[in-house]
Amino acid sequence: MQQAQAEAVKAALVTGGSRGIGKAIVERLARDGAAVAFTYASSGAAARELAAAVEAGGGRALAIRADSADEAQLRAAVNRTVEAFGSLDILVNSAGVLEMAPVESFPIAQLDRSYAINVRGAFIAIQEALRHMQPGGRIVTIGSMAAVRAGFANSSVYAMTKGALASMVRGIAIDIGRRGITINNVQPGPTQTDIVPAEYIDTLVNMLPVGRMGKPEEIAGMVAYLASAEAAYVTGSSFTIDGGLIA
Structure with a gap:
């Protein structure tokens, strides 16, 4: 019985998981029984504290330093997760940046970094994860209601990247659906x-x-629902949770 339970444990990777929404996702997946690795770029103390808290509660956690703008670091984080837990069943792309400025003065270097983290990084993590995922795998990206309604001045770049993310998810869902993996x-x-x-x-x-x-x-x-077995028929969709802001 104990062996069967061990084999049923899911392995998850959450990018940008040391704080905010990412942290809450790490905590929820761990509470639901998954072994959870998560990346952080700079908040090392917070990452170590989160990993310790998960393990103190009886779960398994692994904090990995990786900048989502760095392809090599991101791919290494995926592979380190597989090495540590033996598989990768759930990927949550939560890493993201919010840069705001008027269009006419928006620094191109910041535009490039926003794209690198919010869109390119998510794609790279998905690409690498798919080398390891088996049928039943779950991929979830954290976008923004800004993809539907920007709503505020100076938010054009952020809205653009989140709109791209939603479109990317729709396309990837078609590519991987027959593999039994949802996104x-x-x-x-x-x-x-x-x-x-x-x-x-x-x-x-x-x-x-x-x-x-x-x-x-x-x-x-x-996220927990979309990562569950119950969500096997849900893929290629965007779910807005915004307190009715775009209603």
């Missing part, structure tokens, strides 16, 4: 994380029909 996109609205500029918070709350910002744990709940 979906979760599009959070304003959520209580440090990625949201403080000067926007009051305005956002006043715009939201529910009268509050979302919680990272609420986004993680949708």
Whole structure:
């Protein structure tokens, strides 16, 4: 019985998993019984604290330093996950950056980095993960409701990258569907994380029909469903969780 239970444990990798929505996803997947590796770029202390907390709760966690803009580091993170856990069943692309500036003065270097992390990095992680995934594999990307409604001045680049992510998910779903692997996109609205500029918070709350910002744990709940066996017939879709902002 113990051997059967061990074989049933899922192995997951969450990019950008040391804080915010990514952290909540790591915690949720671990609580649901998965062994979870996650990447971080700079917040080493927070990553170590999260891994320790997961293991203290009886789970398995692995913190991997990897910049999602760096192809070699990202591919290495995928392979290190497989080496540590023996498989890769779930990939969640949560790493992302929010750069805001007027179009006429937007630094091209920042545009390139936004694309490199938000779109190119997600593609690379998916590409490498698919070398290891078996039927039943689950891929989830964390996009943004900005793909549907930009909503704010100076958000053109961010909205562009998240729109590209949603389109990419639709195309990949067609490519991998016959392999029994699903891919979906979760599009959070304003959520209580440090990625949201403080000067926007009051305005956002006043715009939201529910009268509050979302919680990272609420986004993680949708990810957990899409990563489950129950979601086997759901693929190529984007799920907006935004408190009714685009209603």
